[in-house]
Amino acid sequence: MRGLLRAGTYASVVGVALAAFAAPESGWSRAKGPADGPALSIGGYSAGCVQGAKALPLAGVNYTVMKPERHRNFGHPALVAFVEQIGKDLEERHLAPLGVGDLGQARGGPAPNGHASHQNGLDVDLWFSPGGPGAAQQPMVDLLTNKPSPHYGERVPALLELAARDARVARIFVNAVIKRELCEKATGDRSWLAKLRPWHGHHEHFHVRLACPSDSPECQAQPPIPAGDGCSELDWWLSPESSKDRSKAGETYGKRVGAQPKLPDSCEKLVKAAAR
Numbered sequence: 001m002r003g004l005l006r007a008g009t010y011a012s013v014v015g016v017a018l019a020a021f022a023a024p025e026s027g028w029s030r031a032k033g034p035a036d037g038p039a040l041s042i043g044g045y046s047a048g049c050v051q052g053a054k055a056l057p058l059a060g061v062n063y064t065v066m067k068p069e070r071h072r073n074f075g076h077p078a079l080v081a082f083v084e085q086i087g088k089d090l091e092e093r094h095l096a097p098l099g100v101g102d103l104g105q106a107r108g109g110p111a112p113n114g115h116a117s118h119q120n121g122l123d124v125d126l127w128f129s130p131g132g133p134g135a136a137q138q139p140m141v142d143l144l145t146n147k148p149s150p151h152y153g154e155r156v157p158a159l160l161e162l163a164a165r166d167a168r169v170a171r172i173f174v175n176a177v178i179k180r181e182l183c184e185k186a187t188g189d190r191s192w193l194a195k196l197r198p199w200h201g202h203h204e205h206f207h208v209r210l211a212c213p214s215d216s217p218e219c220q221a222q223p224p225i226p227a228g229d230g231c232s233e234l235d236w237w238l239s240p241e242s243s244k245d246r247s248k249a250g251e252t253y254g255k256r257v258g259a260q261p262k263l264p265d266s267c268e269k270l271v272k273a274a275a276r
Helices: 002-020 077-092 155-164 176-185 191-195 240-256 265-274
Strands: 040-044 047-051 063-065 098-100 123-127 169-174 196-198 205-210
Touching (some): 047 265, 077 155, 155 169, 155 191
Parallel strands (some): 063 098, 169 196
Antiparallel strands (some): 040 047
């Protein structure tokens, strides 16, 4: 039981860490409109910006932006098109509408709270539970038992497969329990499982990361995903022994939230232009 309780404790640690390291507003968070020019993702996912971003409409075909007051519904046009396509795909399958969390700020860059990434216009958080007026996030993992919660159903694997099979997607961060469930149940072509990367938390939403667009030469891609479906690495993620390492990694991530990393020179020009 002690090992199982660590999962719940770990989730609390991460939540506290993310709240504790909020930073004051900056030129990036104060910029309310995109930077003029062609769409460009610049720099890395955790140290970058975006030019020519597009705002995802707050409601569209079978999706809703769930926290519009955060003003983080901006991204590279490819990201906006991806979200809109997922909503349409869910509608065609007669599945409940998509709940959309944060994309990024109007010009990207570091946010004062919530994320260390989501900076170059290529990241988006999507809810597992359906979105819409009055909707609430539901956990898809029981953190005490490390098993799927009663809210987990047929829609969750369908939603993740839709996202992972999109050629624009480089990675999707999910809770390790959810990936284990998919590894045990997926049949046929399982190649899409490789894009699902176990990560801390992510039991109420999943994080989609697009690959660098071909026309964004300053975009910094991550290393390629290792070969295979990634199912074998779940043994470590779900072991009691990994709890300390995961908690430490969560605290490290929390310290990066609200930080002001060194950004490419192109980004500095974008944020200075917003202040004029």
